[in-house]
Every structure is written in structure tokens, then in C-alpha cells.
Amino acid sequence: MSTTAPSPLLSDSLRGLGLDAGTLFFALNYEFTKIEPKGLLKRFKKNQSAMDIDLACVLYDDNCVTSDIVWFKQLRDKYESIKHQGDSLNGKDRGEQAMYLAPLDQEQIRLELEKIPAHITHIALIANSYHGHPFSRVKTGEIHLSDDEGNRCFEVNLKQLPRDCTTLWVAHLRRSVDDWHLTLQNLPLTAEELAGAAQEVAHELARALPIPQSI
Secondary structure, three states, X not given: OOOXXXXXXXXXXXXXXXXXXXXXXXXXXXXXXXXXXXXXXXXXXXXXXXXXXXXXXXXXXXXXXXXXXXXXXXXXXOOOOEEEOOOOOOOOOOOHHHOOOOOXXXXXXXXXXXXXXOOEEXXXXXXXXXXXXXXXXXXXXXXEEEEOOOOEEEEEEHHHOOOOOOEEEEEEEEEOOOOEEEEEEEEEOOOOOHHHHHHXXXXXXXXXXXXXXXX
């Protein structure tokens, strides 16, 4: 498995990236990592906690308003076009086939692009550290996007993210006339909760919209 840092300039249509535009898999794979409490917390917490990294897809309309969110508390959108395949709490609790470097990813979201309703024009791919541990503290791991033939267009090395990053806008899918356009964002967000992260992304998307021309 490659751990090469992705280029932050990746931006192209799915076809241009050599991906099948029918189905995508937004996936996570990381090694179980215990985190020992520090300072005063160490006196009160006898047991070590572990890294818990979660994936989410946020769907927006053409006004950059949140329409739906798929994450471990809502495993599919109302149109069943995007489906969360199940939550991992620590990177090793889904069996031997879904551990780091094993055949299956610990966490995966399936996007069936042809089923996504026409009013959805933006999809944000987001990762969040549930307990607030910075991604860079993980032993090793990566986030990737691929099609159903196994072609990958990017891998994000968790160890190479900023030291204080706990929520990441990984990538942006934007609907075009007959395809989807993918941009690798790799943008740390300040929000610790998913709802706040979705709003941060909405603000960034709205800033990028073309300014209406006055008549």
C-alpha cells in the first residue's frame, strides 16, 4: 500500500482521472493506535483510549445548502445513492479481513453516482477524529478514493497531515454536464463536530460560486 503524499493540485473530471464514473468508494485504512491520556487526564483515565477515525459524505444543492449527510449515525441518504458500509471504532474491531493492510478497508462509503438526484451538485468527502486525537498521531494509515475496478485516484497519508488536524475536508465532487469533477482539497477544518464541518465546507463552496451578473 502506497504511503506517498498526494498532490494538493489534483483536480480533474473522473474520466480524466481514469475512473469509472458509475461507482466510487471513499475508504479508510489505518493501524490500531492506543492513545495514552496526558497530564491531569492520566490520573482519572486508567484505560488507554484508541484512535477512532470516521468518514462522512455531505450532499449540497447548487446553492451550497446541505441536503443530506451520510455517516456512521445515518448509513445512507434518502435516495439510497450513498451508503456507509459500517463504522469501525478503533481500526481493528471488524475482523481480520478488515485490519490495516488486510484485503478490506475498515471503513468505506459507496457512492453510486448515477443514482444521486439532479439537485445535488456538490459532495464533500470528510474525515473526522471522533475523540479529537490529531490524525498525525496514528501509527500509520491512509484515506483513498477508488472506483469499483480498484483504480485509485488519490491516497492521503494520515501521518503527513498537520499536527493539530482532527477534521479534514478530503475532497470535493462537483457535478458537471455529463460527469463529476474531483478536486483533492486536503483542507483542515476547525469544527470538531460533523455539522459544523458541513457548514464550514458550505461557506467555502459558496465563496467559490460565480458572482451573478447584473442586468
